Amino acid sequence: MIKSPICDILGIRYPIFQGGMAWIADGRLAAAVSNAGGLGLISSINYGTEAVRAEIRKAREHTDKPFGVNIMLAAPNAAEIADLVVEEGIKIVTTGAGTPSPYVEKWKAAGIKFIPVVASVAYALKMQELGATAVVAEGAESGGHIGDTHTMALVPQVVDALDIPVLAAGGIFDGRGAAAAFMLGACGVQVGTRFLIADECCVHEVYKERLIAASDVSTIITGESLHDAVRSLKTPFSKKFARMEADPAVSPDELRAFGTGSMRKAVFDGDLSGGSFLAGEVAGMIHKKETAAEIVKDIMSGMERIILTIPETIVNN
DSSP: OOOOHHHHHHTOSSSEEEOOOTTTOOHHHHHHHHHTTSBEEEESOSSSHHHHHHHHHHHHHHOOSOEEEEEETTSTTHHHHHHHHHHTTOOEEEEESSOOGGGHHHHHHTTOEEEEEESSHHHHHHHHHHTOSOEEEEOTTSSEEOOSSOHHHHHHHHHHHOSSOEEEESSOOSHHHHHHHHHTTOSEEEEOGGGGGBTTOOSOHHHHHHHHHOOTTOEEEEOGGGTOOEEEEOOHHHHHHHHHHHOTTSOHHHHHHHHTTHHHIIIIIOOTTTOOOBOOGGGGGOOSOBOHHHHHHHHHHHHHHHHHHHHHHHHHO
């Protein structure tokens, strides 16, 4: 069995994180991933602070394994969530969309390990200086909010620059992607898009059907003009957003108003005309529904098989 330093640091069996996807990563999904040996994460964007507390307690009802909370630091209730994880005894926090610096001391005092998601070497270095336990280097292949640099180039540069563990995210679907991440120097991976079709995932059935039907060219990037690039599936909504974004007569405020609430409409209503179906480029690799445990097992067994046979493959070729 392949084990990495991040497993010992966090007390998990496998070096696989489930992405803390907004409106999606709830207590049920997090518990299922943690029970499978990975690290399940609960999103802090789930109807407000007390709803996050409820999801934490729901996860505890279904697993005795480690799990964490993902905090979107740009959210209006970020400070409340930062206190909530202390109150609820959470020991692992991942962060994105901002700096966790205002909360680091209280987290350290509570024994919380924080792991920021980063999209550049410069930001990764700042997080290391703050005392991060590890970082997740996320490339632009990922779904949702993305940076400029792609995984293949980003991960080794972050690994070379830091002294703390680095996990890779963006474009990782199965054992092949996980093995590639380890070859780049990562000690673990974070997977988001594939967990969208897990039986334990709450997204609308239309969302799952669109993922299964996706091809290699089924995603689109929008929001770059707002300095908030997002990757999602091509749908009537995302195509209209792209057309509006390309129209100089449409103001940034109009664009933002059009996109307001679109993530929730996709997740809970399956609304193709008003919903933003966030997904990474690996959507084209999805062909069936699976349980969270099946996903974790497939990634790990595939990675182990590849890594163990690499020397033989090179020699035979």
